[in-house]
Amino acid sequence: MPVRALSLSASIGKSKISALRKTFIGEIICPEDSAYDAARIIASFNPFTDRHPQIIARCADERDIVRAIQFSGEHALEVAVRAGGFDVLGASTCDGMVIDLSRLKQIVVNHQTATARVQAGVRSAELSSAAEVHGLAAALGCHPSIGVTGLTLSGGLGWLAGKCGASCDNVICANVVTADGKVLEASANKNSDLFWAIKGGGGNFGIISQLELRLHPIDLVFGGVAAYRGDFAAFLRFYRDFMKEAPDELTVEINIRQLGKPTLLVTACWSGNLAEAERVLRPLREFGPPVADAMRVVSLSHLIDRPGPDFGCRLFGEGTTPPPAANSQGAPWHDYWRGGSLEQLSDEAAAQIASAVSDAPQAWSIGLGHYIHGRVSQISRLESSLPRKAGQLTYFFDVGWRDPTFAEAATGWVNKSHSAMQPYSSSATYINYLSSTNLTDVRASYGENYGALAALKRKYDSNNFFHLNRNIVPA
Numbered sequence: 001m002p003v004r005a006l007s008l009s010a011s012i013g014k015s016k017i018s019a020l021r022k023t024f025i026g027e028i029i030c031p032e033d034s035a036y037d038a039a040r041i042i043a044s045f046n047p048f049t050d051r052h053p054q055i056i057a058r059c060a061d062e063r064d065i066v067r068a069i070q071f072s073g074e075h076a077l078e079v080a081v082r083a084g085g086f087d088v089l090g091a092s093t094c095d096g097m098v099i100d101l102s103r104l105k106q107i108v109v110n111h112q113t114a115t116a117r118v119q120a121g122v123r124s125a126e127l128s129s130a131a132e133v134h135g136l137a138a139a140l141g142c143h144p145s146i147g148v149t150g151l152t153l154s155g156g157l158g159w160l161a162g163k164c165g166a167s168c169d170n171v172i173c174a175n176v177v178t179a180d181g182k183v184l185e186a187s188a189n190k191n192s193d194l195f196w197a198i199k200g201g202g203g204n205f206g207i208i209s210q211l212e213l214r215l216h217p218i219d220l221v222f223g224g225v226a227a228y229r230g231d232f233a234a235f236l237r238f239y240r241d242f243m244k245e246a247p248d249e250l251t252v253e254i255n256i257r258q259l260g261k262p263t264l265l266v267t268a269c270w271s272g273n274l275a276e277a278e279r280v281l282r283p284l285r286e287f288g289p290p291v292a293d294a295m296r297v298v299s300l301s302h303l304i305d306r307p308g309p310d311f312g313c314r315l316f317g318e319g320t321t322p323p324p325a326a327n328s329q330g331a332p333w334h335d336y337w338r339g340g341s342l343e344q345l346s347d348e349a350a351a352q353i354a355s356a357v358s359d360a361p362q363a364w365s366i367g368l369g370h371y372i373h374g375r376v377s378q379i380s381r382l383e384s385s386l387p388r389k390a391g392q393l394t395y396f397f398d399v400g401w402r403d404p405t406f407a408e409a410a411t412g413w414v415n416k417s418h419s420a421m422q423p424y425s426s427s428a429t430y431i432n433y434l435s436s437t438n439l440t441d442v443r444a445s446y447g448e449n450y451g452a453l454a455a456l457k458r459k460y461d462s463n464n465f466f467h468l469n470r471n472i473v474p475a
Contacts (some may be wrong), residue, residue: 012054012075016075017030017055020067020071023067024057024060024064024067024068025059025060025061025063025064026057026058026059026060026061026064026103027057027058027060027103028055028056028057028058029055029056029057029058030054030055030056031052031054036056039056039058039100040052040053040056040093040098041332042082042085042086042087042090042092042093043084043085043086043145043335044085044086044087044088044089044090044335044336044337045090045332045333045334045335046090046334046335046336046407046411047334047407047411048090048336048411049089049090049093051080051090051093051094051095052095053080053093053094053095053096053097053098054077054095054096054097055071055072055077055096055097055098056097056098056100057071057097057098057099057100058100058102058103059099059100059101059103059104060103060104061104062175062177062183062209062210065099065101065177065207065209066177066181066183068097068099069099069177069179069181069207069465070181071097072096072097072099073179073465077096077097078094078095078096078097078468079094079096079097079098079099079465079466079468080092080093080094080096080097080098080099080468081098081099081101081203081207081466081468082098082099082100082101082102083101083102083120083121083147083148083149083150084102084123084145084146084147084148084149084150084151085102085147086145086146086147086150087150088337088338088339088396088432088433088435089435089436089437091203091437091468091469092150092468094468099207101119101120101121101149101207101209102121103121104119104120104121104122104209104210105119105121105122105126106118106119106122107119107122107126107127107130109130109131109133109134109136109215111134111135111136114136114214114215114216114217115172115212115213115214115215116130116131116138116212116213116215117210117211117212118148118149118210118211118212118213119209119210120147120149120207120208120209120210120211121147121149122147122148122149123144123145123146123147123148124138124140124141124143124144124145124146124147124148124151125144125145125301127140127148127213128140128144128300128301129301131215132219132299132300132301134215135217135219136215136216136217136218136219137160137215137216137217137218137219137300137301138167138170138213138215138216139156139158139160139161139164139165139166139167139169139170139214139216140156140158140159140160140167141156141157141158141167141432142157142158142159142251142253142267142304142369143304144301144304148167148211148213149208149211150203151167151432152167152168152171152211152213153168153198153200153201153202153203153208154168154200154201154202154386154431154432154470155167155168155200155386155430155431155432156168156432157370157372157376157394157430157432158251159221159223159251159269159271159300159303160216160218160251160269160271160300161251161370161372161374161375161376162246162247162248162249162250162251162373162374162375162376163216163218163248163249163271163272163374163375164216164375165375165376165379166376166379166384166386166388167213168198168199168200168384168386169199169375169376169379169383169384169386170213170214171195171198171199171211171212171213171214172187172212172213172214173185173186173187173188173190173195173211173212174186174187174195174198174208174210174211174212175208175209175210176191176194176198176205176206176207176208176209177206177207177208177209178205178206178460178461179206179460179461179463179465179466183209184206186198193456193459194206194456194460196382196383196384196385196456197385197453197456197457197460198385199383199384199385199386200384200385200386200387200431200449201385201446201453201456201472202431202469202470202472203466203468203469204453204457204461204466204469204470204471204472205456205457205460205461205466206460206461206466207466218271218300219299219300220274220297220298220299220300221269221270221271221274221297221298221299221300221303222268222269222270222274222277222278222281222295222296222297222298223267223268223269223270223295223296223298223303224267224268224294224295224296224298224303224304224307225265225266225267225292225294225295225304225307225311226265226266226268226284226285226290226292226293226294226295227259227263227264227265227266227290227291227292227293227311227314227315228263228264228265228266228287228288228290228291229261229262229263229264229288229291230288231354232256232262232264232353232354232357233347233350233351233353233354235264235287235288236254236345236350236353236354236368237345237347237350238287239252239254239266239345239368240344240345240350242283242284243371243373243393244391246371246373247272247280247374248272248373248374248375249270249271249272249374250268250269250270250271250272250280250281251268251269251271251369251371252266252267252268252269252284252369252371253266253267253268253367253368253369253370254266254267254367254368254369255267255365255366255367255368256353256357256365256366256367257364257365257366258360258362258363258364259315259316260315260316260317262357262360263291263315266284266290267303267304268281268284268295269300269303271300274297277297281295291314291315292307292310292311292314292315294307294308294311331402331403331404332402333400333401333402334400334401334402334407334410335398335399335400336398336399336400336410336411336414337396337397337398337414337435338396338397338398338414338415338418338435339367339394339395339396339397339418339429339430339433339434339435340394340395340396340418340421340422340425340426340429340433340435341392341393341394341395341425341426341428341429341430341433342392342393342394342395342424342425342426343389343391343392343426344391344392344393345368345393346424348423348424349421349424352420352421352424353366353368353395353421356397356413356417356420359413360399360413361399361401361406361409361410361413362399362401362406363399363400363401363410364397364398364399364413365396365397365398365399365400366395366396366397366398366417367394367395367396367398368393368394368395369393369394370392370393370394370430370433371391371392371393372388372389372390372391372392372393373390373391376388377389377390381448381449385446385449385452385453386431387428387445387446387447387448387449389428392426392428392430394430394433395421396433397413397414397417397418398414399411399413399414418435427441427444427445428444428445428446428447429441429444429445430445431445431446431470434470437470437471439471439473442470442471442472445470446472450472451475453472454472454473454474454475455475457472457473457474457475458474458475461474462474
């Protein structure tokens, strides 16, 4: 049986919860409710983020957000804000109140202005599908399940970063609910300092209830997945040199995992002239050569769809399937993930990443990518609070499991592998990959922008109400 939080009747009182429910349009979920155990789970659910909120406030509109903030303040409840729930630190849950924005799903696309108004609970795949109908695309991350708002607040590096910039670079305006319950519009013309802060400063300054984003006239791209086996370190060195000459329209992400045997998967996205795709990607597609190649012309929203059976047969052999991950009947899925940034991919760093494969447990994954080039590297610090440096890239180590006896080996491998990368890592980590809440690490990651952000934190959240994040301490 899962450990539950204390009944609210013992802490806040049933009458106050009843009064909150009467003023709340959405849903108030408490530990004694049947929906509680499912509602408290987040995507990064692991032994270190297994929290039991006293209240989950599943908001239906902006007024619910304001009421949840007011109630938590009245009862001194720590607050976590959840949109997609994919934060690698599990910062979207706590033992106080979780303000859950997952029901806020409205998307309004204006094809004439090439913009979209997006509520806080929208996920990347949902926005991509809505924009695609009009032959448009949003500059989002690489994974379709990630929440648009959380991704954007701390950057948003993805398939179109080189051509269109990061997600945060494409924000036109936002509605921000502050710690004192005010709803502010943040744009270049209104509360421009807050607008600058939320474009990279994470969830430090308030709850974003709605974003307006710039869209781009991109429909079809050339790309997909190719698989390689053999000398991973050699491929990583090739990847480094290949990306140094990459056009702005090209993004290439790497994932190494167990597919029958350790396999390096390369996912490429060419958003330029389709007639140039074969020439641009030829060196990548011929290196090795790959054991399987599923690159083709495809709509951007389907770029990372699972390749067809022919691709799988080449990896596993006819009639075979991938080996199952560690499993335990009825147990919840766990995922433990740590990441960082590299100023450059040195030979030593490439060798270290490759060496981590040798003792990896079941259901492991290593990622490398988000190479900073093109448009995303050209945005000045006056336009956005997200630090970015040409040539920088990210990495991560990840393990998933169900069997609780597997937790120690899983987390141990991730921690050991992440630690071994520190001699090669940048102190300035991409915010969405920053796997630490240490103030020194946060300061280093924001660099010369930290002082201005701390001053704005004092202005908009002087009591540090929103602190479950990569926290910027009020100056």
